[in-house]
Amino acid sequence: MNKYLASILTGWVATVLCSVVGVSAPGAESPLVLWYNKPAGRWVEALAIGNGRISAMVFGGVAQERLQLNEGTLWAGGPYDPVNPEAREALPEVRQLVNEGKYREAAKLISAKVMAKPLRQMPYQTVGDLLIDFGGSTNAENYRRELDLDTATASVSYVRDGVRFSREVFASAPDNVIVVRLTCDKPGQLSFVTTMRTRMSATVSTAGNDTLVMNGMGGSSSGIQGQIRYQARVRVLNEGGTVTAQGSEVRVTNANAVTLLVTAATSYKRFDDVSGNPEALTVACLQAAAKKSLKRLRADHLADYQPRFRRVTLQLVTAEGKPWPTDERIRRFAEGNDPQLAALYYQFGRYLLLSCSRPGGQAATLQGLWNESMTPPWESKYTININTEMNYWPAESGNLSECVEPLMAMVEDLTVTGGRTAQKMYGARGWVVHHNTDIWRASAPIDGPQWGMWPCGGAWLSLHLWDRYEYSGDSTVLRRIYPVLKGASEFFLDTLQETPDKKWLVTNPSLSPENGHPFGTSICAGPTMDMQILRDLFANTIKAAALLGVDADFRGKLAAARARLAPNRIGSAGQLQEWMEDWDLKAPERNHRHVSHLYGLYPGRDIHRRDTPELAAAVKKSLELRGDKATGWATAWRICLWAHLGDGDHAFEILKYLLSPQLTYPNMFDAHPPFQIDGNFGGAAGIAEMLMQSRMGTVGDALNPSPVPEIEVLPALPKVWPSGQVRGLRARGGFEVDITWSEGRLVQAQVRSLKGGKVKLRYGENTREFTMSRGQTRRWDGK
């Protein structure tokens, strides 16, 4: 065995052993731990835990612990339909104005008659805080606060007045509780008062001698009455000492150890049903959890979480982290000698996804599940012209396909509300969603024409459903998603417009998210991104129908329409045109954060550096013109794009910026700024795309229902990661992939087939095809 490989394997085994017994190797930090030597001073220093339904930000204070709590269905407003009744009549005139180049007039008319009422959607809200007051001074020795990604547990430990106090906090998915365990190393030293507080409309009271209860209502917003009722409930279980309740407080005196069980629930059942009973839910939940021992609760949490999280391991150069607190590592990352911090960032993305997007819960919002505000930025809802999609970019390759379930469920809801919008606004079949949605699945255009008048949000979202099929090859998934894809396609068959000159089929009105063109607005016809999304959507719908053996006529219509969509075009500067016309160099914001027209390279399928080199070169030119630095998510997208151009060093240069204090807070949350979680997920996807890319056939195979999947290993490996190992990535076609490399070269790729079939492996210019049976493993050294 090669010496490097041996040291990597030894390191990896040591790491696994260390994480199993929960200690770090002497002198080095475990690679899966975020840690700090002081309590969180700000929200973006607190540590995030969650189980896909409830979550907490853990501050770790010495005199007072603060857990800022969320419940995923606690939103403002109630069921509503914002479609503007004048829209349908106004749209023909809008289209005419766009065709005549009267873009400003078109925008004005959209503003007056087409935009949703109300113009804004409903915000995601907060439960409030659970406070645990220990009193006394904030002075402590040997303070340490950490988040262990391998156990999904936040912990705090310090010595005060000669006593070591420890705290452990985890969010269990199987029991739907947040468990807070408090201990001390001398008997009878634990005394505190606990209560809850919130800025929401709510009351706090106690029940029995050991329970806190908060009852509240979601707020009203933009004239939509708040209709969601919620309850948070905390049970205090003491070992030794006494527990008493009074007013809105529970007091513990001289205990040896205490466990707090925390849960929350709302009356939200579906976008059109708020008849749930939060009290019944929280009571039943805590009764069940209180019957379990702490040991059992912890074991059930780990049995649920760890097998999912451990599906993928990643080691970049070394197995160990640096001996600095995580915020210090973020400050130093650009110095270039802490490659394992990128691995931690990748795994943190997977951790966040598992913590905020689980079957039965809601899809990850702009802030995942974590929000302390009643009026968060962009309402912490779903911006679907990039942000929500990006949240799910690392899901399939990161072997967490179950985390996509809430997104699928949301898209299925949107076929109902978006079906209403398609009918009422456009008189069209199928379903449509514009650039945002919320928990009520609102689907009409919001905010203003410049941002909202974009009909492709639902189409883009539905491509994640197709991805789920491509990664799994599961025919149950195919049957489930086909009606969604079909409805998304039908809407466009009914609404695409012919261009006056070239007779192309285009969206009109639309825009290239959210970039203004040279004529004072963003409103236009047939922006490049729309055409790329629709080529993917129509292709996937055609393939799904073919695989299911249905709708032959419809397939023919889609193929005919697909062939008439406006093509990708290269502009005068050699760039990929963002619009049908060559406007890029005249657009007012040359460094605009959105790179919508580059969707075709990633995550779309129109462009590939080997199959369509001219278009790939044009993408590169566009990226150079736009620049490397942008807001969090926009920076992460650039990493993914450079990885798909095969340029790992450039991708890494941009990663250095993403993983710097400008765009990464001390708790590793992404900064838009302020906090927005998409950059975490886009950054994690970018790291994975540097190490492996997979696709179903070539660009030319777009309509082929059974192409040979291609898995490319180390497509964009940066020089700064000369050695490493990744295990358990998922590839399209139903494969799991392990890759080991050293001295900048592939040592071995190992591929397991989950469903049988052909696969083409690629390393640089070398390729190798295998026909595999289900469960079979093949190894390849890239030669």
Ligand code: FUC
């Ligand atoms: C889009 C972006 C912004 C922000 C918001 C949530 O409007 O252009 O940068 O991410 O969504």
